[in-house]
Amino acid sequence: MSRTAIAQDGTITPGMSHPLIESQPLVDRQSNGPSATDIKKNFLRMTALFAINHGCTVSCLDLANARLGSIGVWQSGILYASYTLSALCGASYFVKKYGSRNGLILGMGMSASYVSSFFLVSLIVEKNWGYGWLHEFVAFCSAVVGGVGGAILWVSQGGYFSSASQQFALKGGGLVEDATSRFGGNFAFALLLFEVILRLLSTFFIETAGLSWKIIFGLYSMLAILPVFLMMDVIDLEGHQYRSRPLRTDYGSDEGFEEENNSPSHKATATLDLLRKDKKARYLSPLNILFGLSTAFCSSVLNGAVLRLVLSDPNSTFVGFYTSTTSMVAAGASLLFGRLQSSHGRFHCGKGPVMTLGAFSYLIIALQFIAFPVDSGWSRMSLLFVYILLGVGRATFEGTLRATFADMFPNEKEGAFGNIILFSGTASTMGYILSVTGALQCEKVSKYCMEYNDGSIHDVLVMELVIIMTAIIAIPSFWRAVWMFRKERQV
Numbered sequence: 148m149s150r151t152a153i154a155q156d157g158t159i160t161p162g163m164s165h166p167l168i169e170s171q172p173l174v175d176r177q178s179n180g181p182s183a184t185d186i187k188k189n190f191l192r193m194t195a196l197f198a199i200n201h202g203c204t205v206s207c208l209d210l211a212n213a214r215l216g217s218i219g220v221w222q223s224g225i226l227y228a229s230y231t232l233s234a235l236c237g238a239s240y241f242v243k244k245y246g247s248r249n250g251l252i253l254g255m256g257m258s259a260s261y262v263s264s265f266f267l268v269s270l271i272v273e274k275n276w277g278y279g280w281l282h283e284f285v286a287f288c289s290a291v292v293g294g295v296g297g298a299i300l301w302v303s304q305g306g307y308f309s310s311a312s313q314q315f316a317l318k319g320g321g322l323v324e325d326a327t328s329r330f331g332g333n334f335a336f337a338l339l340l341f342e343v344i345l346r347l348l349s350t351f352f353i354e355t356a357g358l359s360w361k362i363i364f365g366l367y368s369m370l371a372i373l374p375v376f377l378m379m380d381v382i383d384l385e386g387h388q389y390r391s392r393p394l395r396t397d398y399g400s401d402e403g404f405e406e407e408n409n410s411p412s413h414k415a416t417a418t419l420d421l422l423r424k425d426k427k428a429r430y431l432s433p434l435n436i437l438f439g440l441s442t443a444f445c446s447s448v449l450n451g452a453v454l455r456l457v458l459s460d461p462n463s464t465f466v467g468f469y470t471s472t473t474s475m476v477a478a479g480a481s482l483l484f485g486r487l488q489s490s491h492g493r494f495h496c497g498k499g500p501v502m503t504l505g506a507f508s509y510l511i512i513a514l515q516f517i518a519f520p521v522d523s524g525w526s527r528m529s530l531l532f533v534y535i536l537l538g539v540g541r542a543t544f545e546g547t548l549r550a551t552f553a554d555m556f557p558n559e560k561e562g563a564f565g566n567i568i569l570f571s572g573t574a575s576t577m578g579y580i581l582s583v584t585g586a587l588q589c590e591k592v593s594k595y596c597m598e599y600n601d602g603s604i605h606d607v608l609v610m611e612l613v614i615i616m617t618a619i620i621a622i623p624s625f626w627r628a629v630w631m632f633r634k635e636r637q638v
Contacts, residue, residue: 181382183318189382190311190330191337193251196374196381197304198338200255202345203262203371204293207364209450209470210265210349220447222286224579226261227443229294231572238298238568239417239561242306247560248383250303255378257296259371264289266368269361298568305564308334309553310384323557327550328498332485335546339481339538342474345370350468418565427555428566430628433621434506435570438544440614441509442571443578445537448607452597457525469534476538481546488547498551499629503622505543508536510618513611520594555632574617581610 181189208226211219242250264285271282312326319326348366352358422428450466458465484501512533519525549567556563581587587606589596595608 180314181318181384183315185382186311186315186318186384189384190307190315191333193307193378193381194334194337195341196378197251197255197300198341199345200258200371200374201300201338202341203367204258204297205342206345206349206470207262207265207367209346209446209466211446218283218286220579222290223446224576225287225290226294226297227439227572227575227579229291230297231294231569231576233295233298234302234418234565234568234572235416237295238302239565241299242302242561243417246383246385247303247306247310248378248381248385250299251307251381252375252378254296254298254300254303255371256375257292258300259368259375261289261293261296262364262371263368264293266361266364269359269364298565298572301568302561302564305549305552305567306560307384308549309557309560312553313557314384324554327553328485328488331546331550331553332481332488334549335481335485335542336478338545339474339478339541343471343478346471346474347468350465350471417559417562418569421556421559421562422566422569425556425559427628427631428563430624430631431552431555432566432570433617433624434502434544434548435567436574437506437509437614437617437621438540438548439571439574439576440578440610440617441512441537441540443575443581444513444607444610444614447579448597448610449533453525454530456597457530458527469530472531473534473538473541476535477541477545480539480542484542484547488550498547498554499626501547502543502551502625505540505547506618506622506625508540508543510615512536512540513614513618517608517611517615555628578610 208223211223238250241253267285268282271285308327308330312330313323315321315330316323316326345367349363352363352366353360422432450470454465454469487496488498488501515533519529549564552563552567553560587609589604589606592598592604595611596604596606598604
């Protein structure tokens with residue numbers, strides 16, 4: 148099978164085989180700019196800072212529904228709605244205009260403001276200031292800011308990830324696909340490892356130290372803000388970007404690509420332009436929808452209702468433990484998957500089988516809840532199995548899927564990662580809307596109708612069926628995109 152390689156002059160060429168690329172070890176082959184070692188160290192530094200900030204964000208997101216009830220569910224829905232809408236134009240424009248490193252700084256700062264809102268809401272409730280609308284105002288406004296920041300953050304991460312992988316391959320003389328697999332596995336491992344640590348923080352301090360939620364949210368706020376300033380020391384790799392010839396894709400001829408790619412209108416609409424012009428992006432969209440729906444189901448149904456009912460846990464004590472289990476499994480799986488995807492690994496299977504395994508994990512979870520509703524004797528161990536499956540699916544999304552997008556769309560990084568946000572964010576938003584509105588409300592608790600923390604009763608069967616149908620569509624659709632990509636590289 149032909150692969151994408153990078154020649155000595157920095158030209159990306161599909162199907163090119165070069166003796167230096169095949170035989171030389173990873174050494175610095177160009178004197179200008181950072182070396183391969185510097186690129187790797189810098190990427191790992193960015194990854195660690197990103198992971199700390201992100202870990203605080205998702206820890207608070209997990210606790211939003213459990214601690215704030217319906218306000219928390221609405222806050223999460225608004226967060227994902229602004230996150231999705233920003234991916235359509237604003238996020239890609241900012242990243243293309245100001246660069247991915249600067250986008251990381253801004254996005255992390257805005258995400259930190261979302262985390263800080265939980266501390267403010269806790270303070271308002273504790274002080275009993277008497278303004279019934281104030282904590283809702285703070286929660287909803289911070290969700291808008293956090294959603295916009297999250298879109299900028301993840302588009303920037305995708306751009307930085309692609310640039311680092313391409314430059315590392317250029318300097319080391321390796322294959323771009325191997326670089327994306329290695330960096331994708333490292334990023335997912337660090338991201339999920341810090342999720343484990345920070346999600347366990349709430350359970351540890353409540354059970355061991357007896358701290359209040361106000362203090363815990365205050366700690367999360369400080370930990371989210373600190374990496375924003377440290378990110379300013381990360382190297383701006385795009386200042387050292389190499390010259391590359393665009394790969395042939397459904398955009399058609401290479402002529403005029405750079406002019407179109409750098410036009411102001413394209414900067415603002417890169418996500419939609421890629422979706423409209425490249426069929427691969429459309430075929431990959433069901434996977435992003437599957438992840439978004441599963442995320443909403445996990446946050447609103449599993450964390451917000453199932454754990455409380457099965458474990459009799461009204462104080463949400465074990466939310467941190469179970470969600471950290473997912474992150475722990477995902478962290479270990481991401482390293483394993485990264486090795487399996489690399490052509491240098493002893494056992495090489497590529498990205499396709501790994502992505503298929505992730506989609507099957509989400510499919511099995513939905514099938515479980517249909518076959519065995521919550522009143523069918525669920526236990527701690529059966530719940531643990533569900534969160535382990537979530538970890539397998541999460542590893543494929545955070546590492547393998549992002550590496551796949553970097554491979555398939557090397558010349559349109561912002562538009563590619565904007566598509567991930569667009570479809571996963573839209574699906575999550577719809578999932579949260581279905582969870583809190585009257586569209587799926589029930590009059591009484593029954594086999595597939597569950598009572599939430601705020602006393603409302605909702606039908607969960609519809610979401611489970613939608614997840615199953617999406618998974619069935621996503622798997623063959625993904626393989627269609629893989630087939631198209633392989634055909635392009637043979638041209």
